[in-house]
Amino acid sequence: SRIETDALLNGPYRRIKIKDKFFEGLFDLFRSYSWSLDDTPGGDDREINPDVLGYIFEKYINQKEFGAYYTCPEITEYLCDQTIHRLLLDAANDGFEVRQKMHLSAPKKFPAPRRFESMDDILLHADGPLCGKLLQDVIPRISLLDPACGSGAFLVAAMKTLLGIVTALVGRCEALNHKPVLQWIDFEKQKHKAPVAYWLKKKIITENIYGVDIMEEATEIAKLRLFLALVASAESRDQLEPLPNIEFNILSGNSLIGLIKVDSAAFDKQHLPAGKQAHLKLKGGQGAELGFDVEISIKPSQKEKEAEFLASLHSKKYGELLAEKNRRIALYKQATAYIEDLVSVKRGIEQIKNEARAVLNKLLLEDFHRLGIEFHQATWDAKKGTEGKPEKRRITLKDIKALDPFHWAYEFDEVIANRGGFDAIITNPPWENFKPDAKEFFQKHSEAVTKNAMRLEDFEEEKAALIKKDSELRDEWLAYLSGFPHVNLWFRNAAQYANQTAIINGRKATTDLNLYKLFTEQTRHLLRKDGYCGIVIPSGIYTDLGATQLRRMLFETTRITGLFCFENRRAIFEGVHRSFKFVVLSYENSGHTDRFPARFMRHDVGELASFPGEESLEITLDLVEKLSPDSLSFPEFRQSLDIQVAKKLLQFPLLGEQLAESWNLSFRREFHMTDDIGIFLRAPARKALPLFEGKMIWHFTSDYNKPRYWVDEDTGRVSLKADVKKQELMHYQSFRAAFRDITANTNERTLVSTILPPNVFTANTLSMIATELPLQTLLSIVSLFNSFTIDWMIRTKITNHCNFFYMQQLPIPRLTDKDAAFRPLVERAARLVGTSAAYDALLQEVFGKRATHQTHGLTEPAARQTTRAEIDALVAQLYDLTEDEFTHILSTFPLVPESVRLQTAQTYTRLLQRGILA
Known part of the structure; x- marks a missing residue:
């Protein structure tokens, strides 16, 4: 756990004495490595680059707390290709049908248009105007989000993917001698003393990359990794330029709780100036004795009138607050000098944000109240020596604030409100069930507690002993338990999570909530129509009962572009059981899915590079509906012969079908x-x-x-x-x-x-x-x-x-x-x-x-x-x-x-x- 500075210097830790020889050994270890900013592939095994920061964070901090794991480069690069490449393909092929009709109507007048099939196809055959369009119109507007960014593995991968594409397009323009782009490059070179790669990276980081994580420490590591990747492009010290200000691109907060849409009228109604004439309505008490309610008007004092006047200067409507926030953020991003002024600008932005967040939290609180969600305060039954019956109470603004909600519609309003959502989402969200884990909690307080090997009876005895001797631990345990019920009810009842509850034969099937399922649904809300998502999640997405509605959502409202399943036998994710299976899933947020390419039970991440390909299986919705008409789960077929055999087995009814003329069972x-x-x-x-x-x-x-x-x-x-x-x-x-x-x-x-x-x-x-x-x-x-x-x-x-x-x-x-x-x-x-x-x-x-x-x-x-x-x-x-x-x-x-x-x-x-x- 974190040790605050004061406790470290003045607390019991000051008595700890560490001999110099141990520090010498540590320094020798550090000296044995080459500390480098070069993050290009094929480097020396003993070379440490910015990726190491992410590895250390995910392995030793984030993994333990939230079930988040370091994602290997092969997966991040593949999903970047599946999302970013598809966005650019769509842009390159935009208007193809119209040009094709024009060509067919007048072949001599209009040349045959080209439909590009891949990113390589674009880079080899795009003409100058198309390259210019992609470089100057399309790419600068692409918004890429990781809503569970951790230490920024996907953000760095997205930056590298975009940099590679931009560099290749510039090279294509040079080969074609396309003057408009070459003049633009020359103009930018004159503005910068750093190499082209440096300011291209800087442009990508500030214009295209967005990230959110519940751990503030993670977002700081993510920003640092991006900074180091940027600095790596400078060839000498004098080429370094001020680092980009990305404080408001990568933010901390709870990605799963917060407003995606804001009712500006409701906001303005909540955002009233202070000091207005107050009305106090008394019910019961003296009023009851008189037989009627008493309403008292309290006129504001002179001090309250002054406060009202000052508050009115700051009490702006939602649209005005957004405009002011965005103006100041733009100023902050463009600022490169005058540190004092920069700090002042940042402080002003935070003041505006805090003012807005307070009102947004009130709106979120109203949503909780509207759904009838109460706070369940865990209690202790002293007589029984165990947890008592929870005490229910009305949820307060303090409870909402404790959830650290991230209000997407406000924080990223330009993307969410003005563009309809992000162009692409690439993420590896946490995979943990959302429920209390007693063993995990008490593991932090006793070496005797083990997660898996410990018998339940032994654990209960150890838990009782720990609580009995430590009242502070008991209170901490009760606070921990109290943090789940109201949030659980929100996830099960909020409209944005309508697909978390499985409905089988018209009946709700109660299953545990899992964070990956919540993120899977949330990504679709955060994407614009026709946007692309690449996500790493457990294989339960295609097998589990609890993911039934999510599968229906994916089949009915998205076009699945690939599903690649790995078994973790080769420890692709460290700390995850070797038999655990996970999926690299990609989809387009439009249309519906009739069929999709898939592979199952693979072990080599290198196979992603050739997927989809000849060895891919084509899974059809028709087959899925026959195999599992109620839940739409589907099997892990390894080859086409599996599908052939499955179709033969399907000549008989499924065991869950209720037949009138034969036996049935339960x-x-x-x-x-x-x-x-x-x-x-x-x-x-x-x-x-x-x-x-x-x-x-x-x-x-x-x-x-x-x-x-x-x-x-x-x-x-x-x-x-x-x-x-x-x-x-x-x-x-x-x-x-x-x-x-x-x-x-x-x-x-x-x-x-x-x-x-x-x-x-x-x-x-x-x-x-x-x-x-x-x-x-x-x-x-x-x-x-x-x-x-x-x-x-x-x-x-x-x-x-x-x-x-x-x-x-x-x-x-x-x-x-x-x-x-x-x-x-x-x-x-x-x-x-x-x-x-x-x-x-x-x-x-x-x-x-x-x-x-x-x-x-x-x-x-x-x-x-x-x-x-x-x-x-x-x-x-x-x-x-x-x-x-x-x-x-x-x-x-x-x-x-x-x-x-x-x-x-x-x-x-x-x-x-x-x-x-x-």
Whole structure:
């Protein structure tokens, strides 16, 4: 944490003594590097350039606080190309259709126009007038924003991209001897003693680059990086010129909270001069005693009249305040000398801004009140020694100010109001869920607290001990908790975040808010029509239930130009789990999306340079709607053969579809590992039943691991809303089909299912089919779930959880005893499941009264594997897969032993050739 200067010099830190030899070692380390301002690629590995500043900030400060990560140059450069290049292509091709019609009507009079296909095409074939137009009209007006700029990685990349384009266009004009541009360059050279690259960079930084970040420290680093990148262009000290004033291009504030549009009439109404005649209306008290309200007029004093006169001089309308602010900012940017005057100008701008912000915050407060949002003050229950019921109160202006809102319509009014929004947005926003994280909070106060490895019970004990001995920490914890509810309600109810709540079958699906989702929606509001966005976000944007409305927004109101998914196996983002997947997404803010290029599960950022290309897949909206009509999520297809296989699977209805003439099903969970921890026993006890968790099962097996907890049966029945006295038969007392919740598409297998024995409770890491179906039907369903074919399908969709949302998207045949494949699947599944006395009743249901686990259960590994291969073959045949298609499916399970995959493939070949499995 930050140590203030006074505390550092006069506090307990003054007693710290550091020996000189440690400083000598530190200086030796610094001397071992070449400290350079050269940021060109291909430099020495021991050379430190401005990018190092950003790396250090993101890695050691921003990442810990906000889940923001240092973005590698390959990604920043790619997204700059996808946005800036497309803007210039649009400008270069503007009017093409008109010129084409003119040419077709009079070919001899009007030459055939050229439609440029790429930036390289422009740089190679643009004529002089087009180069001049781009250099002098188009590029100076381009506005590029990073609303979560951090240390400025995307801003620096945007500057470099624009500089490269401008330099190339100037070179093209020199080759064409295009006089207007050459004269402009000569004129600028005479004004500057610095090299051309220096003042071109300066021009770009002041005219094109905008950034916002919630951390003021981050914006300072971003400005410093831009300054250093600029200075790097000077070849000698005497070529240095005053640095550009970009204080009002890169600002700090909360990008997600603030006004994007300002009602000037409402502003002017709020912005009244002080000292007006006041009216006091009394209700209750003395007025109530008299039987009516009392209204008292209070005439202002002489001092108040004087204050009113002075205030009227400053109380300007919204438009006047904007004009004055912009005039002073322009003056500030142009100023190059007279530091005292410059400071005075800056101070005046801040005064105007603070005056406006106060009113804008009032307008935002009214919006909170209009939505009925209250402040939830966390409290402490001293008797229980834990958090009490929050106390609700009306939100105040102080609460709004604490959010540090960034009022886009005011701060960047020239772009937002006059131009309709930014031309391009390039960003890598935070990826954190917006909710309290107790472990993360207390980690700062105790070395005993660990984020992942610590058991929940141990953490709760440590948390209670910390709070008990430190009342200040308790108050800090309560303040932390109080900071979330009202903001959460704002994000869920504000009109600008209408796409944060998933709506499935007409019903709202409650999911956690995530900052990346909020930024994804906010970017569209900040872009002008036909503007471009490039954003780095988690893969949940195309898989998660909570992103359903965002996908609908992207499909219906934007044109997706590329979606490239990486798995973080090569640590592209340090500090992020190696199996985590993220997306480099680009779109145009207009039209709609029918199809888009995509690649999934890639590992080499170098592949971005050739995307989209021959290896890209074309994902169509039609296919997405068939795979997931309600949520519009789509799978991670690796090649065109995947799409071919998926279409075959789609011959059967999705599991979530409710059909009139066949069985349907629903899912359920029982006990929550966190919320219900109080009723769990750590050892067997009389009348206690084992608690089954996800890790206790494997395919067709329920004893993969031993139980860790037990639950008293009566307590469990009460928790499950049963009447203990009536002793009615409950779900837990019968055979149930279950599947693991926690999993991953990079595991050996992903969908893991079995039949549970009667008289066991289940944790939320184990989901069950809740619908009462015949036992043989459940066995057929488990056979399908455990097949490679269905596992392949779900692996293309999920990340870390096999939840109901994904299960309902599986295309599953609704088999009955009338189907030829039903009995063969049921019998094989029963033999695999029925390996103990607990399953004798199941075996008797399938094979007759004399069947037991000893007569029909399969326990020998080779026999079990043969039977599982036969089930896989039968399922592949159900979906009408070819040998090549099934072999392809098997190849996507690299962690499954090759012998198992080979045996399964051979079994299917025999089935296709002979028509039988024997």
